[in-house]
Amino acid sequence: MVKYIFITGGVLSSVGKGILTSSIGKMLQVRGFKVTAIKIDPYVNVDAGTMNPYIHGEVYVTDDGGETDLDLGWYERFLNINLSKENNITTGQVYQTVIERERRGDFLGRCVQIIPHVTDEIKRRIRLIAEKSDVDAVLTECGGTVGDIEGQPFLEAIRQMRLEEGFENTLYVHVALVPILDVTGEMKTKPLQHSVNELRRIGIQPDIIVARCGRMITSEALQKIALFGTIPKEAVFCSYNVSTVYKVPLILDEQGMGDYICKRLGLKGRRPHWENWERIVNSIENPKYTVRIALVGKYAGLADSYVSMNEALRHSGAQCNTRVLIDYIEAETLEEDPEKVEVLRGYDGIFVPYGFGPRGTEGKMRAIRFARENDIPFLGICYGFQLAVIEFARGVCGLEDANSTEIDDDTPHPVICLMPEQRGVKYKGATMRLGAHRIIIEEGSLAYKLYKSKEIVERHRHRWEVNPEYWNILEGNGLVFSGKSPDGRRMEILELPDKFFFFATQFHGEFKSRPGMPEPEYYGFVKACLDRKLGKEKPDF
Ligand code: GLN
Numbered sequence: 001m002v003k004y005i006f007i008t009g010g011v012l013s014s015v016g017k018g019i020l021t022s023s024i025g026k027m028l029q030v031r032g033f034k035v036t037a038i039k040i041d042p043y044v045n046v047d048a049g050t051m052n053p054y055i056h057g058e059v060y061v062t063d064d065g066g067e068t069d070l071d072l073g074w075y076e077r078f079l080n081i082n083l084s085k086e087n088n089i090t091t092g093q094v095y096q097t098v099i100e101r102e103r104r105g106d107f108l109g110r111c112v113q114i115i116p117h118v119t120d121e122i123k124r125r126i127r128l129i130a131e132k133s134d135v136d137a138v139l140t141e142c143g144g145t146v147g148d149i150e151g152q153p154f155l156e157a158i159r160q161m162r163l164e165e166g167f168e169n170t171l172y173v174h175v176a177l178v179p180i181l182d183v184t185g186e187m188k189t190k191p192l193q194h195s196v197n198e199l200r201r202i203g204i205q206p207d208i209i210v211a212r213c214g215r216m217i218t219s220e221a222l223q224k225i226a227l228f229g230t231i232p233k234e235a236v237f238c239s240y241n242v243s244t245v246y247k248v249p250l251i252l253d254e255q256g257m258g259d260y261i262c263k264r265l266g267l268k269g270r271r272p273h274w275e276n277w278e279r280i281v282n283s284i285e286n287p288k289y290t291v292r293i294a295l296v297g298k299y300a301g302l303a304d305s306y307v308s309m310n311e312a313l314r315h316s317g318a319q320c321n322t323r324v325l326i327d328y329i330e331a332e333t334l335e336e337d338p339e340k341v342e343v344l345r346g347y348d349g350i351f352v353p354y355g356f357g358p359r360g361t362e363g364k365m366r367a368i369r370f371a372r373e374n375d376i377p378f379l380g381i382c383y384g385f386q387l388a389v390i391e392f393a394r395g396v397c398g399l400e401d402a403n404s405t406e407i408d409d410d411t412p413h414p415v416i417c418l419m420p421e422q423r424g425v426k427y428k429g430a431t432m433r434l435g436a437h438r439i440i441i442e443e444g445s446l447a448y449k450l451y452k453s454k455e456i457v458e459r460h461r462h463r464w465e466v467n468p469e470y471w472n473i474l475e476g477n478g479l480v481f482s483g484k485s486p487d488g489r490r491m492e493i494l495e496l497p498d499k500f501f502f503f504a505t506q507f508h509g510e511f512k513s514r515p516g517m518p519e520p521e522y523y524g525f526v527k528a529c530l531d532r533k534l535g536k537e538k539p540d541f
Contacts, residue, residue, distance in 0.1 A: 001169050002130040003137040003265045006158045008204070010146045010176035010195025015212040018071035020077035020175050021141040023249035025259035029079060030277065031269030033136040037075040038129055039088050040122075040141040042150035046092035050429055061459045061511050065435025073308050073511065078249070080514050087129060091150060094121050100383075114153050122157035123164075127319070130327040136267065146174075147198045149406060159203045168266050170304060173207035174199055174229075175239065178213040178221065187213060187221040193228045205233065207264060208257070211238045232273075234260060244284045246515055250274065283318040290323045291348040291529040296367040298360035300328035309353050312513035316526035319518050324526060326351075331360030334367060336408050341370045349377040349529035350440035352384030354461070354508065355471075358407040360482070365391045372502060377532055377539075379525035380504030382462055386416045388494060388504045389466055389474065395541075397477045399470075415474070417467040425463075428503065432463050437485065439492045439507065445482035446495045446503060449541055450520040456483075458492075458507035465506070466491040493521075501528030501539055 005024060009017045014192060018039075021410070025035045045051060048059045049067030060073040066085020085454075100123050102112050119134045140158065144151045145286030162170045176192040192211060199206060209229050211217050217225075217238040226233040237257045239248055252258075253272065262269055293313065299305035311325060317324035334340050344350055350371040352364050364384070368391045371378035380388045386404055393402035393415045401408075404416030425431045436457050441447045443454065468482075468489070475481065483505070496502035501524065509519035518526075528539040 001165075002135065003169050003171070003267065004096065004126070004130070004158075004165055005137055005139045005171045005173060005261070006161075006173065007139065007141045007173045008146050008199060009142070009144070010174060010198065011191040013143075013145050013177055013482060015177050016239060016245075017141050017143075017175055018074045019245050019248050020173070020210060020252075021071070021139050022074045023239075024173065024250055024257075024261065025075065025079045025137075025139050026249040026277065027253050027261065027272070028137055028267070028269070030272040030274055031258060031262060031267075033267060033269055034134070035079060035138065035139060036081065036083070036129060036133040036135045037072075037079070037087065037139040037141065038126060038291070039071045039075075039141050039312075040144060040154050041069050041090045042148060042154055043088060043090060043143075044095070044150075046094050046096060046429060047088065047090060049432075053305040054299045054302055057302065058307050059461070059489070060308065061434060061461045063436040063459060065430075067430060067461065069143070070304065070307055071143075073311075074245075074524075075094075075139075076511075077311060077514050078246070080517075084132075087133075089122065089125050092123070092152075093151075094118060097121055103371050105161045113427050114155060118153050119157040119160060122154055123161060126157075126161070137265075146195050146202070151200070155199075155202050155204065162204075162412075170204045171208065171261065171265055172199075172204055172212060173208045175210040175212055176305050178211040178225075178238075178449045180214050187217055189221050189224045189228070192225060196229045207517060208235045208237065208260070210252075211236065213238055214241050214310045216240045246277070246281050246284060250278065250281065258456055276516070277297070280318070283321070284314065284515065287317060287323040288321045289530055289533075290325060291317070291526060291533060292327065292346070293351050293526075293529065294329050294344050294347040294367070295326050295351045296329045296331050296334065296344075296364050297353045298331050298355050298364075300330045303328065306353055308508075308510040308513070309351075311515075311520040312510035312519050313351070313526060315515050315518040316523040318390065318515065319523055320527050320530055322526060326333060329367075331363035331367070334363035338366070341366050344370050344376070347376065348533045349379070349504045349525060351525070352378075352380045352382055352387060352504075355383035361387060361404075361407050365394075369395055372496070372499065375500050377501040377525060377528040378499075378503070379501075379521060381510070382506060382508055385494060385504035386464060386466070387508045388460075388502075389415055389479070389491075392474060392479050394472065396479075397473050399473070404464055411518060413469050413470070415470045418463060419465050421534070422463045432485075433460050434461055437507070439483045440486055441493070442480075442482045445480060445481040446497065447493045448522070450503075450524045452520075458505070458509055460507050462506065500532055501525060503524055
């Protein structure tokens, strides 16, 4: 029997449900169980692909080309598993299926309603993941906060699952904020109590309550939560602030959470094997060196816009005993005053991430030029790759006003353009070049040195590409395309061999980076930043 664990949140959003879900998964994994995780997003969008990362955080891309919520990234990083787009369920998808079935006539003669038709569809989708993934436990995180109107059909569906799957096969975990009052330092459990009441009103009695608090909660607060939540004290845990999120499963397991969950669900596992995970956490926590990286982006105001990239940089740092400090520099600020770009001189590396549309692109290109001319280690990802091509075309090949047609449709030199298959695309949703694609790597290149393979598979999310008409002039001037699609039509990796480290990829390696297993281009970049700082002649890979 598969066990279903449901995670809900209260008081406010962003209390770390994604990290908690991942941590529960980890506690089961180290006891020898196979797990998978689902994120429910109650918004009406079919997927996260059409949402602004500045408001909602980054769009995470799965191997099968899903444009999903960033929590799937946490599940993949913590659990080292590859999920499908089906692991992100939204209101949009659920209604799309129900309405399609209604039009087909599947419900002829009946009135189609939220209960049972919508809730049945939600349960079908959750069970489908359980069937497909051959696991011991399915973790389902409900996005938003208990009490949101959008979330109600989902909570109703998971409420019904207790009846259908049985008490011993279902577990409700509720996490809520316990604020600490500035003045008295007192921990306030009342908001949490209210959110538990709200959950009960819907018909769900939590089995476990996790207090999200700045510090470990006092035994007094813990007792109050147990009393008002009607659960034993042993079922109350505290997720307090720690130096790295990867520590959260460790502190919760120390409080007995892993054992409690297993006992409650009748799971008989082995003694937890934390050694490997602890080693990873230690390498993140106690590095010897530090590098400072300037991330020049357009969504710089919200760190969540670049969460996978941040993590990929940190995983890489941990691998070479280095703390990576990232400063977010709003690209547009480099446009106002040409002198501003000088701030970049103080950094060990310059990083230009993904992006869309014209805003900030001239500033990003200024940063890229600064990296190239001053030989500061540079890594460009996706838009960062395309903008590096444009900057090279302008600055080295003499193609004045070269651009991407995404930025300027009338550019005399469209070095980045839409491929024929993208030109007729009318619908914006899920129509980019998405997901895992193969890349062939040139032997003897820096790319080959980093990936140590002639072929890799990486995730993508873009519409525009390097224009084939300009390959010759770019390469003739010294730009090396060291990775290409197997049919040779798409440029995937660029490098400047005479630089200390100048590297960019059309794909997004950050989506495959895991703690303890950093992605090669991110690792190469961070190592190059460190080696240059240490005064080495060449990066020492
Ligand atoms: N805007 C560019 C494109 O669509 C790059 C996308 C990205 O950076 N993910 O091709």
